Amino acid sequence: MTAVLGGCGLTGDSGEVTLRLVAADYGDTKANSSRNYWNELAKAYEAKHPDVHVDVTVYSWNDVDRKVREMVDAGQAPDMAQIGAYSDYAAKDLLYRADDVLSIPVQADFVSQLAAAGQVNGVQYGMPFAASTRVLFYNKTLFEKAGITPPKTWDELAEAAEALKAEGVKYPYALPLGPEEAPAETMQWMLSGGGNYTDAVGTYSIDSPQNVDTFTWLKDELVAKDLTGPVAPGKLNRADAFAAFANGDVGMLNGHPSLMKIASKKNVEYGMVPTPGVDGESKNTLGVTDWMTAFKENGHQEEIGDFLDFVYNDENVLDFSREYDLLPVTSSASEVMSTAPEDKHLKPFLNELLLSELYPVGKSSWASVSMDVKKRIGQAVDPGGSPSAVLGQLQTTAVRAESGE
Structure with missing residues (x-):
């Protein structure tokens, strides 16, 4: 109850906050399920922030968008959802703006084309999470x-x-x-x-x-x-x-x-x-970006922002991109990847990203x-x-x- 009752991160006497994150699974076996990545990331974050617990649920791409929609419709939106579309939620004023939650350096580091695709009427709500070309x-x-x-x-x-x-x-x-x-x-x-x-x-x-x-x-x-x-x-x-x-x-x-x-x-x-x-x-060529969204319903603006700044640091972005052979969504991680010998197999895809066509995701x-x-x-x-x-x-x-x- 404390997580639901708390507004803007204030959760009563205990001072503890539980952030609920729903994420998509990029793995093709149990061994490389995204659940493992998020569990490790949550553990690393919680070690430095003992008053914040990150509760992660991972669904297959077949189910994740539908599951989040069902949660939102039932008045039980997660704090964050890493899904395929964001603009319909933004149109209903259910999401924090990116600049409500992210620090300025983190928001400014998104690859510009992807950041622009995350905007509705010039305001960014969708935070690119992983990208690929075909x-x-x-x-x-x-x-x-x-x-x-x-x-x-x-x-x-x-x-x-x-x-x-x-x-x-x-x-x-x-x-x-x-x-x-x-x-x-x-x-x-x-x-x-x-x-x-x-x-x-x-x-x-x-x-x-x-x-x-x-x-x-x-x-x-x-x-x-x-x-x-x-x-x-x-x-x-x-x-x-x-x-x-x-x-x-x-x-x-x-x-x-x-x-x-x-x-x-x-x-x-x-x-x-x-x-x-x-x-x-x-x-x-087709470019695809998946989106991180931050829902207002539970009011954990400050904690969501701090956790997402951690999610988007170079080390974590590169770890995820390399684990699943995806393209980083930040300019700093893209620069690292474009010159690192271990990532040369991704160079053809990286080169295509800036010229690719994306889904019309800004439409609600x-x-x-x-x-x-x-x-x-x-x-x-x-x-x-x-x-x-x-x-x-x-x-x-x-x-x-x-x-x-």
Whole structure:
């Protein structure tokens, strides 16, 4: 009760505060679960701050956004949540501003592009936590066996997939449009076809001609020709696709830096090339940032801020980034990583980050649009599916959400 009763960190006679943090799991086994990282971090913080206890709950990416939403709806918001979207909570005035909780040097150290993506109407509420960009990974052994080279265009990708299928490869191209990370795979394909979720002025354009063409091509040239493997794209999650790649069952797929470690552990010889586009390498690449949010409900502004300053110190940012092969979100940690020999494998991703396109996370409607993409987008490439109809439904969802209906 003391944690709930206390406002602004004052919690009655005991003086003790419990901060509740909900975080997403970046691990792929129990041994490397993010739970271990946060438990160690909390222990280190509590050793220096005996009056503060940090209670951490970790959920898979399949569940974490929904769980936090349920907590908020039930009037039991955590003090902090490390999740996929923030702006809908900011729009309801449920979050502290970044400058309410972070010290000036910590807030100023965020990579500028990521800090800007954390703003609603010029005010930062979303604190970037981990970042990644995407490239096309391919299995060198399977490619050599099939006598093919990495594709630069969609047509070359389809030809390579045909050659891999002829060699008996289980997933010539893995297309994870399942609920775990469908918005990322969707956006990467949209970008490579010259589209996006929004147009140049930030208006939703999910059912644009470019996007319809992209998903029609996917449906007709990959899925209908049985080049995406035994699991329907709408049922295939990213983690399962990555695991299949590490098992040598996938010829190629879009991946972020974490896939390097997963594949290396299983001794898979892999290569990485820019995402293929309609008529050459894609001009745009996808950048993804996950967000730390600080909720006002329990009133622990001072304690939240002090803990987050600790979370974002260079040592902790680099520890997390290196554990999960992700990109740091602070300029100082990025500088360290760009020159450290142990991080040279991440250089291609670091170089892409400043040029990447991010989700339209500053829109308060994005969380519900993203959720609808997770639910529906797989249907666009189903044998009986209609890309234009599904993208049209998503556009309707987006327009309604944007107008607050």
